[in-house]
Amino acid sequence: MPGSEKEITIYDIAKKLNVSAATVSRALQNHLRVNKNTKKMIVKAAEEMGYRSNSFASNLRRKNSNIIGVIVPRLNSSFTSDVIAGIEKVVNDNDYNLIISQSLETMKKEINNAKAMLNNRVDGLLVSLAYDTINVEHFEPFIKRRIPVIxxxxxxxxxxxxxxxxxxxxxxxxxxxxxxxQGCTRIVHITANVLRNVYSERLRGYKAALEKHGIQFDESLLFINDLSANASAITAQEILKMNPLPDGLFCANDASAVSCIQVLKKAGIKIPGDIAVAGFNNDPVSCVIEPNLTTINYKGFEMGEVAANLLINHLVNKNDLQQTHSLILRSELIIRESSAREK
Amino acid sequence: MPGSEKEITIYDIAKKLNVSAATVSRALQNHLRVNKNTKKMIVKAAEEMGYRSNSFASNLRRKNSNIIGVIVPRLNSSFTSDVIAGIEKVVNDNDYNLIISQSLETMKKEINNAKAMLNNRVDGLLVSLAYDTINVEHFEPFIKRRIPVIxxxxxxxxxxxxxxxxxxxxxxxxxxxxxxxQGCTRIVHITANVLRNVYSERLRGYKAALEKHGIQFDESLLFINDLSANASAITAQEILKMNPLPDGLFCANDASAVSCIQVLKKAGIKIPGDIAVAGFNNDPVSCVIEPNLTTINYKGFEMGEVAANLLINHLVNKNDLQQTHSLILRSELIIRESSAREK
Incomplete structure (x- = not known):
């Protein structure tokens, strides 16, 4: 490989045009004190010579990079795509750039992602935590530098x-x-690591509904897996071995519910007649599976918009973030054929 | 919001420990000439004071950032997720970080993404082009700086x-x-912008197969949309109005094929009896739709791995990229119920 080209500096431009480096610097910052024609000439030369502004140094001066970072557990979910689309919309409208990284559900990688984001000098960070993250100390360097994390x-x-x-x-x-x-009294709940709020809260809601209707919580009806299609197919096989069979199934995501329906149908179980099934998220696949899946419409796009707006309002208008402790968004129950029994 | 904390410099550390800034600098670079205990003391102080290494400046010296950039059209596809997972695996194994951005299928945003990646000083860039990109001049600043783009x-x-x-x-x-x-002679092809190789090549393959079997290409059987579920549902309605109906349907992605199957089934069309259907990509949804979808297994994960390996081998071992002009990966036809007619 040939040697790398030398980076063009403002001194190179100054030398070529026979002006001072200070003039070049001011011109490139669009300073008022530089004559308009000189400015034009300098900008043109900078472009031709391939000058790349020292964004790091100027970021230090300006104290911002116009880059927002996002760390998500995984990119391969419809919900995550929706959230990112919502973030992206707001970020673009405000002339920020977005960089994204995924923790792949491990705290170890989340720590590395956070370091990279810090070194890239993001102006702010939006984070959805990994499966096994047990503390958030790795975000403290952001607090120290007053870089907002949401x-x-x-x-x-x-x-x-x-x-x-x-x-x-x-x-x-x-x-x-x-x-x-719908008449279900033995409802299986499949969920993931209850270390994460989303799963512990869903479990709490499941238990509270049982209690409200005088049904005792049965530990043997609770399954914890990673909610992937593969893991849930295995859980569905275990469900088939239960005696008596459950008559309801609530999965903490749609991928899990779809996978279970496929296994249960193949075994001759009628959905919703024998087992009524519900998922969570309203992924597009919930309208492809037959019968269509009852689920919770989780507004990912809106969540992304709200998060990005909160962050950018803080950056632009210096709104106080501390005042906003929690923002709770609406979701809605969507009833489809997988649970709707004829009465 | 309170004023930002001042950035800690090596001078602050030097002052606090009463050593020279040069010693601090050497210690933080783990230089041999610094006494081991002094080194320990400096590193400890740097951590306690919240020193953030000037990664930009040191990147300029080292000429690398250990960051790989990826620009994709959209994150919300199963194929893209697979590719990124493959890239991520290789990148992690080699202690690089990955930052990702999406062009949202527009050249305009792709240009901005490229600029941000350049300013972030990525060591290399992996790109899949936007829907409407008509030239790749925006990647020339990378070539000028010998930053590999694949x-x-x-x-x-x-x-x-x-x-x-x-x-x-x-x-x-x-x-x-x-x-x-399977007996089809009137095969509709739904595809996207043929400016992109993936779609123009699929169209070319479709036409060549027709010709091989003595079937004349019929312009009225070709539909161009963005291959989204919504657009394809509209196309499926148009197909229903055709007289005679087609007897085959080949969509250039699975989302499109699934959407068409749903509309056609609702209208009483038998799949594959009346219309045999095939998609492209082997997305998970192809095994959820009934009947399961015949498709092409497009190995996204492998593509990501191969791309990242090529890039990193170049960065680490200085392999000559120019010698590798094209790398063509295998794909495979997967025949499922949506096209398999009883003979």
Missing amino acids: FFDRVVEHDHYPQIYIDNFKAAYEITGHLIE | FFDRVVEHDHYPQIYIDNFKAAYEITGHLIE
């Missing part, structure tokens, strides 16, 4: 970080109540 | 950029041939 969806209680999430408790309470109204 | 999936012919893609022509030729073998 948690969304998978959040933690923390004095310094605002949080944006839906009322997972209420959503799970409603969907479980709906299954009970 | 195109994957949606590529362009260019002397300076290696390309990684699957043989879209062959895949489309095979899948169209399969539909013809």
Whole structure:
């Protein structure tokens, strides 16, 4: 490989045009004190010579990079795509750039992502926590430098970080109540690591709905997996071995519910007649599976918009973030054929 | 908001410990000439004071940032997620960080993404082009600085950029041939902007298969949309108005094929009896739709791995990228119920 080209500096431009480096610097910053024609000439030369502004140094001066960072657990979910689309819209409208990284559900990688974002000098950070993150110390360098960090969806209680999430408790309470109204009394719940608020709150909502209707919580009906299609197919096989079979199934995401429906149908179980099924998220696949899936419409795009707006309002207008502790978004129960029994 | 904390410099650390700034600098770079205990003391102080290494300046010295950039058209596709997962694996194994941005299918945003990546001083860039990108001049600043750029999936012919893609022509030729073998003679093809290689090559493969079997290409059977579920539902309604109806349908992605199957089924059309349907990509949804979808297994994860390996081998071992002009990956036809007619 040939040697790298030397980076063009303002001194190179100054030398070529026979002006001072200070003039070049001022011209490139569009300073009032530089004559208009000189400015034009300098900008033209800078472009031709391939000058790349020292964004780091100028960021230090300006104290901003116009870059927003996002750390998500995984990119391969419809919900995450929706959130990012919402963030992207707001970020673009405000002439910020977005850089994204994924923790792949591990705290270790989340720590590395945070370091990279800090070194890239993002102006602000939006984070949804990894599956196994047990503390958020790795975001403290941001607090120290007054770089705002906002948690969304998978959040933690923390004095310094605002949080944006839906009322997972209420959503799970409603969907479980709906299954009970369809006549279900033995409702399996499949969820993931209850270290994360989204799963612990859904479990709490499930339990509260059972209690409300006088049904005792049965530990043997609770399954914890990673909610992937593969893991849930295995759980569905375990469900098939239960005696008596459950008559309801509430999965903490749609991928899990879809996978279960496929296994259960193949085994001759009627959905919703034998087992009424509900998911969570309203992924597009919920309208492809037959029967279509009852679920919670989780407004990812809106969540992304709200998170990005909160962050950018803070950056632009210096709104006080500390005042916004939590922002809870609405969700809604969508009843489809997978749970709707004829009465 | 209170004023930002002042950035800690090596001078602050030097002052506090009563050593020279040069010693601090050497210690933080783990230089041999600094006494071990002094080094320890300096590193400890730097951590306590919240010193953030001037990664930009040190990147200039080291000439690398250990950051790989990826620009994709959209994050909300299963294929893109797979590609990024493959890239991420290789990048992590080699202690690089990954930052991702999406062009949202517009050249305008792709240009902005490229600028941000350049200013973030990525060591290399992996790009899949936007829907309407008509030239790749915005990547020339990378060439000028010897920063490698590799195109994957949606590529362009260019002397300076290696390309990684699957043989879209062959895949489309095979899948169209399969539909013809099932007895189809009036095969609709739904595809997207043929400015992009992936779509023009699939169209070429479709036409070649027709010709091979003595079927004349019929312009009225070709539909161009953005391959989204919504656009394809509208196209499916148009198909329903055709007289005679087509007997085969080859969509250039699975989302489009799934959406068409849903509309056609609702209208009482039998799949594959009346219309045999095939998609492209082997998205998970292809095994959820009933009947399961015949498709092309497009190995996204492998494509990501190959692209990242090529890039990192170049960065680490200085392999000559110019020698690799094109890398063509294998794909495979997967025949499922949506096209398999009883003979």
